[in-house]
């Protein structure tokens with residue numbers, strides 16, 4: 001889905017989709033957004049975790065958003081699905097009355113790209129971040145998931161070494 005479309009919202013925030021320096025296409029505001037504004041709802045088709053897993057197992061790029069700790073998934077098709085990740089974002093997400101909202105963390109100036117922290121918590125593949133923030137985590141995964149992945153990889157790296165050592169000791173005896 002390429003092009004430029006505008007979403008005029010109830011609170012008069014005007015968002016456009018255009019090429020992003022962070023990744024592919026991004027979502028930009030043409031008007032000033034005040035801190036705390038509910039900018040746009042993350043709309044999409046509701047899926048269960050299993051449905052989403054079956055549908056997108058082989059896909060590199062998806063627009064899935066996990067609710068209720070990942071039990072419910074939104075398969076995004078709205079403007080919000082274009083919002084890129086940033087480690088120092090200008091928006092956050094929050095679930096209000098069953099809907100997922102993108103909310104301004106600070107005042108956002110016209111022309112700025114909207115971003116929020118994806119904090120991905122599912123997956124083993126690398127999910128590199130190119131946000132360019134000073135304290136970029138280097139990944140779209142949450143800090144907690146990165147710690148989990150690191151442990152998992154250390155375990156995997158230690159396992160073959162251990163079996164090799166046992167082969168060596170078997171040879172020696």
Ligand SMILES: [Zn+2]
Nearest residue numbers: 087129131136
């Ligand atoms: Zn980053």
